[in-house]
Amino acid sequence: MKTRGLLLSTALAGLIGLAAFATPAAAFEENIKQGGSMVVTYKDDVATLDPAIGYDWQNWSMIKSLFTRLMDYEPGTSKLTKDLADDYTVSPDGLVYTFKLHHGVKFTNGRELTADDVKYSLDRATNPKTQSPGASFFKSIKGYDDIAGGKADTLAGVSVVDPYTVKIELAHADATILQVLALNFASVVPKEEVEKAGADFGKHPVGSGAFKLSEWTLGQRIVFERNKDYFKAGVPKLDQVTFEVGQEPVVALLRMQRGEVDLPGDGIPPAKYMEVTKDPAYQGRILRTADLKTSYITMNTRMKPFDDVRVRKAVNMAINKDRIVRVINGRATPANQVLPPDMPGYDKDYKGYSYDPAKAKDLLKEAGLADGFETTIFTNNTDPNPRITQAIQQDLAAVGIKATIKALDQANVIAAGGEPDQAPMIWSGGMAWGADFPDPSDFYGPILSCASATKGGWNWSWYCNKDLDQQGLDADAMADPAKAEERYAKWKGIFDKVMDDAPWVPVFNDARISVHSPKIGGSDAQFLDLVHQPVNYDYIYATDVQ
Amino acid sequence: MAAYLLRRLIQAVLILLGVSIVTFLLLFLVPADPARQIAGRSATPAMVESIREQLGLNLPIYQQYWRYLSALLHGDLGRSYLQRTDVSTLVWARLPASLLLMAGGIVCELVLGLTMGLVAALRRNSRLDQGLMIASFVGVSAPQFVVGILLLYVFAVKLNWFPIGGYGSFSQLVLPSLTLGVLGAGWYSRMMRSAMLDVLRQDYIRTARAKGLARLRVIFRHAVPNAILPIVAMIGIDVGIFMSGIVVVESVYGWPGIGQLTWQAIQRVDIPIIMGVTLISACAIVLGNLLADLIAPMIDPRIKLR
DSSP: OOOHHHHGGGGTTTTHHHHHHHHHHHHHTTOOOOOOOEEEEESOOOOOOOTOOOOOOTTHHHHHHHHOOOOEEEETSOEEEEEEEEEEEEETTSOOEEEEEOTTTTTTSSSSHHHHHEEEEHHHHHHHOOOTTTTTGTTTTTHHHHHHTSSSOOTTTTTETTTTEEEEBBBBOOOTTTHHHSSSSGGGOOOOHHHHHHGGGSSOOOOOEEEEEEETTTEEEEEEOTTTTTTTOOOOSSSSSEEESOOOOHHHHHHHTSOOSSTTTTTTGGHHHHHHHHOGTTTTTTEEEEEEEEEEEEEEESSSSTTSHHHHHHHHOOOHHHHHHTTTTOOOEOOOSSSTTSSSOOOOOOHHHHHHHHHHHHHHHHHTTTTTTEEEEEEETTTTTHHHHHHHHHHHHHHHHEEEEEEEEEHHHHHHHHHHTOOOOEOOOSSSBOSEEEESGTTTTTHSSSTTTTTTTTTTTTTOHHHHHHHHHHHHTTGGGGGGGHHHHHHHHHHHHHHHHHHHEEEEEEEEEEEEOTEEEHHHHTTOOOSSSSSGGGEEEEGGOO | HHHHHHHHHHHHHHHHHHHHHHHHHHHHHOOOOOOHHHHHOOOHHHHHHHHHHHTTSSOOOHHHHHHHHHHHHHTOOOTTTTSSSSSSHHHHHHEEEEHHHHHHHHHHHHHHHHOOOHHHTTTSSSSHHHHHHHHHHHHHOOOOHHHHHHHIIIIIISSSOSSSOSSSSHHHHHHHHHHHHHOOOOOOOOHHHHHHHHHTSSHHHHHHHHTTOOOIIIIIIIIIIHHHHHHHHTHHHHHHHOOOHHHHHHHHHOOOOOOHHHHHHHHHHHHHHHHHHHHHHHHHHHHHHHHHHHHHHOOTTTOOOO
C-alpha cells in the first residue's frame, strides 16, 4: 500500500544511530524560540484528519500533531515514552496495564481530557461502525472479538477507575501493546465533538495535540495553528503550519527554490534526484536516512513451480541486487533478509543468498527445470518499478526463466496478490511492507503468517509455516520489558528460518531523502522522524525568529 | 419548440441512465475490493465482512445499483470510501475552480483560434497562412500534459512571468487556461479559416466592397459576424472535451478542481467519487450539446429544430 507502505515503512529507522543523536538535539531544543511559520506541500489531498481513520502518508504525522495518546516516542527516535500517561504499571502476568493520566490536559474546545475520553476513543476505534483501518491492532485487548463481531458496543477490557486512571486488560500477554497505544488509532478524541460532527469529524477534528486546525479549504489548503494550551511547555515551535495539497513534487521543488515552499512533503522526485543532490545550493539541507522498509519479490508458494523450495532459492541467487540499486541511482541498500537493518531482530551476521547465476542454474536442474520455465511477474506501474522489474526480468532470463511483466495499477496488483492462484511473482516496490510500529512482529503477522495467507490478504507468497507461527506467538507473549532482548533474539531466529524457505527475494531497503528551505530548521532526526512520519511538525522551528 | 425540448430532455435522462449503468458495471468489475481497502491491511476477516455489509457490497449488483439510483434521485451521490465525506460536498467545493478554468479555456480558444483563422483566411495561401495552419495542426495533436509542462517550464520557470501553478489569482489562471484552450484553438482556427473563405466569396461582401466600404469595415462588420455564427454554437460541445482536458491540466498545474479530484480518486479506486464525477460530467456534456442545439437556430435562422 502506497499509503502506509511508505509510512511507517520508516518507522523504525536508525534505532541505534539516531538514538545516539537524540540527546544533544533535545538539549539544544530548549533554547529554541517559538514563533514563525512554514509551508508544506503534498501531491495528494489529505483525505481525513480523523485519527481512527487516517492511514496515509500525508495525514499520519498531521494527526499526530493534532491529537495525543497515552504513549508516544521520544522525538526523532523509536524509543517509547509516556505521553498522556504520567505513569503506568503492568501486572506480573502482563495482562493488566493501569495508566495514570496527566492532570489538566485540555481539548482545544476547552474541556479537560479524562479517563472517560480514553475509553470512549478506544471503543470508537474498535467499533466496526467506525470502519477504522486500525481496529485490528487492538485485538489483544479483552472484549475485542465481541465489539468487532457486533456483540458489544464497548471494549470490556478497558475500564475507567477514576477520572485520571484507566485500566486496560488483555486477553493474552502482548509485548507490543504499548506500541499499539502509541499508534494514531489510539488517539484520544472528545465524544461531544465527534457526535456533533458525525461522520465529518475527519474534516472538523478536535484534539489536545500541539496544533489545532484553523482552516481547511477543501482540495487546496489546511492551516494548523499552535495550541497555546498544549500540556507540554515550549512545544510546538512554530505558530503556524500551512499545508498546500495537489502540488506535484517537481513543482513543489521549484517553488521551494523561489522561497514559496519550505518543505516538499513528498521529498525529491526520482527524476530530480541527481540534479538536486549534486547542486551546491542544497548542501547541508539534504537529509538522508535508512528507511525501515524492505522491498522484495514474492513467489507464490502455492503455484508451480514455486511450490519447490529449490526453485525459490534459485531465484534468490539469480537476482543481481547491486545492479537494481544502481538502476535507482543508489536510493537504497541491497537487502538479504526480511527485516530492515535498523529493526530490532535484524540479523547482521546473516549472509543470505549471494548472487550466483551458475548455482541458480544447478538448483533449477536439480528441480527438474534444466530448460527453465515461463512465468509472470506483476509490478506496480509507477516509475521506477517497471524499470526495476525489467532488470529482474533480465536476471531471470540469464538463468533460463522467461518472465512476462504485467505492470498494473497498484490496486490491481494488490488484488492479484490477494488471490491464491493469480500472481506467481510480484515485485513489491511502491507497495512494500512498512512496519506500523517499530517491532519485528509487525513484519511477520500481516505478511508471512498462515492467518495472512487468505484471500485479500497481504501474504502474497501464500507462505504458511505453522511451526513458525507458534514461535511468533510465544515470542509476543514475552511481555516483560526486561526480556525484550531475548524476545528479539527469538524473532531473529524466526526470520532466519523464513529465509530458509525463501518465499521472498528481499531486494533492497529504501532510503528516505528529504530537503527543506533555509527558513526552517530542526535536527535531521525530526525532519525524518521515524514515527511522526514523514515529519515531526512539533519540533521544526523557524530560523527567522531565532 | 416545447415539444422538441421535452423530447430532448427525455433523451437526456435516458442517456444519463445508460451512463450510470455502464459506469456502475465497469467499476463493479474492478478487482480492488473496497471493503478491504477501508478495513486496512491488518484487518481481521470479520471486520472486512462487517464493512462489506454496512456498505451493502454483499448485495447482488442489481440491488446495489438500485440503492445507488434511489439515493441519486434524492440528490445523494454517496460517501467517499477514503475521505469519508459526501461526494457532493467534495464536488461542490471544487466545482468553482473547474468552471473558472473552463471559462478561461473558452476565452483562450476563441481569441486564439478566431484570430489565427481570420488572419490565415485573409492571407490565404501565403507563408503566414501555412505557418498558422501548421501551428493549429500541432495544437490539435499535442498531448495536453506536454503542452502544460512546456508552458510551465518556459513561462513560469525560465522566464518567471507567471507563478508556478496554484490557484487564486488572475496570473495563476493564464497558463492553465492557455493549455486547456490550445486544442480548441487548433480546431477553431481551421473552422474560422474555411468559414471566412466561404463568406468572403458571398455576393453581399462583393456588394459591400463595391459601394466603397473600407476593407477593415467589410471584414469586421460583414464577414466576421457571419463566419463566427456556426462556431459559437460549437462551444456547448466543447464542454465535453474540456471535461477530459481538466483532468490532465489540473493535475499539471495543481489546480484544485474536479479534474484533480477525479485523478486522485482513480489512483486510489475511490469508487463513489469516480461514479459521481462521471455522472456530473455526463450531465454537463448532455446539457452542453442541448444548449448548442438550441442556440444554433437563434443565431442562424437557416437551421430548424425538428
